[in-house]
Amino acid sequence: MAFQTYSLFVLSVIMISFGRVENRLNLLQLQHDIDKLKADFNSSHSDVADGGPIFTERLSSWTERNEKRIILSQIISMYLKMLENTDRSKAHVRNITEELHTLKESLSDGSKKIEDLKDLTKLQMSDLKIQRKAVNELFSVLQKLGDTSSSHKRKRSQFQRLCKC
16 A cells, blocks of 8 residues: 555656646546556555655655756656566556656656766776876866855845845
């Protein structure tokens, strides 16, 4: 039961956040399809509650819209990977997969950002050539960081002037 609620919650957040819910009927059909998928996976099994949710808790720490696009694109990719090995002859599996593919396309910039992060983790920072390049870029990186933090300060001070708190 808990997994059912989490799955529907995650997909609802994704669809609503990115304007994919044309009407309530679409979400109700998706809920019906997810209920069938839950039966396929026997998600009412007692071990589903062990360790808490796997996606929804992670979503709470990603607050900015662009940040959410990054994490949601990764979550959708994981759902699609999970569904690769399911019976595609079932209509509910096809419907959910199609909806997830549509959502993934709308989050393509998030997928690119995920790849950038993965590529960064693969950099061999012990390599002298990489170190030289990194040192050459250090000032530019720090400038961009300064630009980002100063724009946040500017937004905050503008808010304080406008706010009648």
